[in-house]
Structure formats: C-alpha cells, structure tokens
Amino acid sequence: MQRSVFFISDSTGITAETIGNSILAQFEGVQFEKHRLPFIDDPQKAEAAATRIKTRYAQSGERPIVVNTMADRTLCDIVATSGALMLDVFAPFIGPLEDELATRHSGAVNRSHGLVDFEKYEARINATNYALSHDDGIDVDYAKADLILVGVSRSGKTPTCLYMALHYGVSAANYPLTDEDLEKLELPARLRPYKNRLFGLTIEPARLAQIREQRRPGSRYATLKQCQWELEQADRLLRQAGIPCLNTTHVSIEEIASKIFDQFGIERTMF
Template identity: 40%
Template sequence: MPTSAHISTISNETGGRAAYFVSDSTGITAETLGSALLANFPGVTFHRYTIPFIDTVDGARNVARNIREHVQAGRQPIAFTTIKSNDILNELRASGAFLIDLLSGHLTELEDALGTTASEQLGQYHGVGDIERYFARMRAVEYAIEHDDGQSMRALDIADVIIVAPSRCGKTPTTMYLALQYGLLVANYPLTDDDFPSDGLPSAVAHYLDKCFGLTTTPLRLSQVRHERRPNSTYSSLAQCMLELRRAEDLYRRNRVPFLNSSTKSVEEMSAVIMQSMRLRS
C-alpha cells in the first residue's frame, strides 16, 4: 500500500511520466516486464512506483487515489499490473491511469493451449512453487556467500562457474544473481598483485580452467568505483586500474578464459552471457 512518503513524492515530481508497477504479490514480475517495455523509450523520464501486495479492493482504492493526483495534475500515469482479480483491476481502471495488464490475453491463450483454466489464487508468481527448485536456489546462495571473493576454496569441483576478475569489476552481484535467479553454484575469485606475473591462472583455480569466466571493465569506471571505497589511494588510481585490467585481460587470453566487459552491462545481461558462453542451464 502506498505510504505517506510515497504520496509526498508526487508533488515533488518535475516533468516526465509516473509509472506504477502494481501487483498482488512482490511486484517483481510487473516491474521487470514493465521496465523492459519502458526501456524502449530512453528519451522519456519516468517516475517509478512499485506497489506490491495489492490483494484487496481497499488496497486498490488507495493506489487509485494516488494515481488520481497525477491525473488531476494533468499527467496521466502508466500503470503496469500482474493482478488477476477483476474487482481489483476495475478499481485501477477507474483511476484514470493508462492501464497495461501484463497478463491480459496471455492467460486466455495459455488456457486454450492447455485445455484448462488458470488458478485464481493470488500471488503465485513468486511463491515457493517447485519446492526442490526453491531449495536448490537457497543452497546456491549459501554456496555463493561462502565462496565470495575467494574466501573459501572448498568444493570448487562442484561449482558451475568460477568468476575471476580484479576487485570491483562486478563479481559479487553477478554471482548472487546467478545463484538466486537460476540456482547455479557460483564462486568468485579476485585477481590481485600476488597472482601476477604468472602466465597461468592462480593456483587456487588453475585446476578448474574449464569452469572459469573473466570480467573486465574500463579503467575510468573501475577507478570511479574504487574511489568510492578507498578515495585517493593507489588502489583507486587510474594508473593502477589500467595496469590490473591489462594484466587480467592478458591472463584471460593466454589461458583462453572467456570474458566480457561489465562497464555497460547490467547484472542480468552479464548473467545471460555467462550462461550462454559456459553452456549452463538453470
């Protein structure tokens, strides 16, 4: 349900369009699909509001009340929904928003294809679902935490992939995304000065060459990220970043380790490239 803090932000908006992601569950599906559509309009500024757990008519009325503030100000908002209840949807339709029902039509098509009707139970998209798949993801997250930044070398033989890269190139968020989203066992290992000038991979991961995937970035981007952590240090200097990235990329090429530049890619994009390159399946 929108809070008073949410309401106060409406009057502070300048330009652009409000985009609501309204769901009877976590809002992740509505936000992901809606954002994918909005990404096709880079010239438009969007003020985004994710409103989860709208599973009652009263909850929908509260959302509709906030939407009407935009309408009355002359800025019709866009509302993406993954709500199945017609009563709740009708409240949102009456709000004056341009409503995009992300399920409309598709559920009917799927019912026809499967010869059965969809369940009316709310909030199923991010429920536990397949219990074995759920526990596999949780085990993968535990594995990722244990093996983050080279903290543990235990059980690397069961890893699906080992991400190798200099510090602050995006190893940890990519590792966690692959674990949580796909249930993959992912370790990551930081390349440091001690790992050079050896021609081969660091001894800790050298036996698992076929599991390794490298990340790189641009020296300027790496320097900026490191500066936030340790400003005005050798670690964050542009010269040090250039040196580490050059040595890492040379290492990847010598050992035929696939790698990608993370500077302009989202975690989702990097994960997709890694899975495709390493021929991994969730």
C-alpha cells in the first residue's frame, strides 16, 4: 500500500519537494506515491488541488499527506478541506526568526526559486557554457577552471560538472584520461600546472561496464576486462600524483558535488 503525498506550493514546489523527500526518507518502511502541485496561487487552483487530494483519499482509503509551502492562509485552508494531514513547511520557523530578527516576515509568496539575481544567474550560465565547451578534453583553457575533474570515460565527470555549474556557478572542466595517459601512468603535461585543482572520479568496474554497454553495446570499450584495466591504471595514476579521488558508484551527483566542494574548501551557496 502506498501513501499519497502532495508537494504543494504557490511557486515551483522545489522547497516543498526537497524537504518533503528528506523527511519521508526517514520512514523507510513506507512506500510513498509522490505528486508535485506547483503554482497553486489562487482559490480556484487550491479548490482543484483539494478535489484531487480528496479523490485520492477516497480511492486509497488512506489519508494523504500534504507538504505545503503556500504562504496564503486562505489557500492553505482550502487545501485542508481535503482532509489530508497538512504539514506546513515554514510555519515552525517563522516565529523564532521573527523574534530573533525583531522584524515581521513579509508573508510574500515564496519566491526563493523564482527570484533572479542577475549576477548569480549570469555566473551560473557562464559556468554552464564553460562546462559545455570544456567537456571533451580537447580544445580547453584549463587556466580559467575553478576545478578539473579527471577520470576514465563515463565515470560521471560531465553530469557532475554541469551540476556544479548550473547550481553553484562553479566553472569545472573535465579531462577524460586517454589510453596513452593510462599506459604511461603520467598526468598529461597540460594538466600539471593545475595539479591543485584536480579531482579524480572513479567507479566500480562492473558498473562502468554496464554504463558503457548501454552506450556502445558489444564494444571492447564496454567489456569488464577493459573497464578493470582502465580503472586500475587510473587509480594508480591518480594515487601516484596525489590527487584526491571519489568512488561515484553509490553516490548521487549532488553528493559528489558537495564532497568536491568540501575537499577544495569551496563554500559557495546555491542561491
């Protein structure tokens, strides 16, 4: 039996979804069926949401859970007529913060994911363009990189670079280790000046083979043997060069990025 959960927001719903998922993850035995209802910003939309939740309640016989970041009390009250368990994300924190800051909160519609700070926005877009144009290890200007990810093909470098750029405005280049590098067990000459900005990504051979097989089925590139050889050599090379390294097999992109920032003392925040 799955318990229905609705993430409801007057804006994107990202905050409701993020905190909601973190809390639900602490109830491991329960299966949740998750829905996102963003931009619920007038009574009509709130009525429609309530109807939908009520219908789900009737179908399943289990009380749905609403994780809610709507600021307007009237809209909250409308959604509450569905009979769901209402969890208001902001309510518990507003009081203590008003006391601490000796000011009232604005009660404005939640705009943290909607507000555009052009400077930060531009940093994110520029970093994304940088990641896109420094993704192949060929025509690259490593001097401008905040950091450079090194690893064999398909070890997770590209998505990690894109994530760090899109969210944190961090300009990350990546360098895919070539067979030549792996045979020589040497960092390529043009990476050496930037040794203190290098970070290695590694992965379990079986997982790498699986990922490569999807990409080039039946190729030598995707064989377990080839993957094992590449990863062993890469591991040796990175260890000899004293480059910090992370095994990405069981780690999400978000966590890889956080660990890399932690390693380099990059404390940039997301917003």
